[in-house]
Amino acid sequence: MRRIRAFEDAAEIASQGGVAAWGLSASAKPALVRGPLHLSTGQEAVAAGVCINLQREDLLTSTHRGHGHTLAKGANAAKMMCELFGRATGYNKGKGGSMHIADFSVGMLGANGVVAAGIPIATGAAQALKIRKLPHLVACFFGDGAANRGPFLEGLNWAQVYQLPVLFVCEDNRISATTPTGPMTAGAGVSARAEAMAMPAIKVDGNDAAAVDSAASRLIAEIRAGLGPRLLHAVTYRFKGHVSVDPGTYRDAAEVEAAKLNDPLLITQRQWLTAGATQADIDAVDREAQAEIAHALEVAEAAPWPEASAAYDDIMNSGAGVWR
């Protein structure tokens, strides 16, 4: 969770053109990350609480807000930062950016800029696991807004009919871009929709990493036992705007400040202290996370840009001809 928070904070600063945080003059440099970022600040407990239960060979599909899932699945922070910085050493050779990061070597099948598109991809990947008789599963993250799109129904139905090894994780930050999700959602919510297909579901406080961990652990054990797909509904809160350039004026500032009292990092910190950890233990975790991300920033800033001659590498010719 600390690694995710540190990564998101650093990426946010870099996208604003401010590099002062790591000792350089902010005004002297343009933004190191061009274009908007969807930050998962405040939602770290969902990624951490689910992914702690995954093995390297398990698979994961993510969303447009995917940095946390990607880090938690074991991807390399420096290579991610290089991609955000548009450098040749990034996950997509600097040509994809935040919403296209994937790392198949750790089972991370990809972020996805199309809302709900990860759901059928996860379902297909789970079908492949089942056909190949592999003992792994797919964790499929999606937002509350995605549950109102067609692929949600199609994906869950298919997974349930074929009893596929998928954990559907609705990371419910209660807002879809600029619109509160509640008033535009019919019925009793995402768990009820899963249960209507006879798919067991659990709803948890998505800011409490221990609660997410324990619910995910139970559901994942059932999936691994061959009992079919499950859904986890984790209710959390997005601390930042929809994207890094969004001041979020459609939300009451008091609501955001109140939500920060339930910062998942604070909740976990309190639990650790109660369980006997010391502040020094927590500070050590913090320092390690900060050092890893500081290193990622250094690597990314020093990394080479892609060559102009590589502009058309890795581009698929769909046969559609040239746009005029």
Ligand SMILES: Cc1ncc(C[n+]2csc(CCOP(=O)(O)OP(=O)(O)O)c2C)c(N)n1
């Ligand atoms: C199919 C599709 N429709 C619309 C958009 C524009 N869009 C991007 S993010 C977003 C909101 C998604 O809300 P949610 O699924 O709850 O995820 P969150 O942004 O809250 O993490 C929308 C409408 C899109 N990317 N894809």
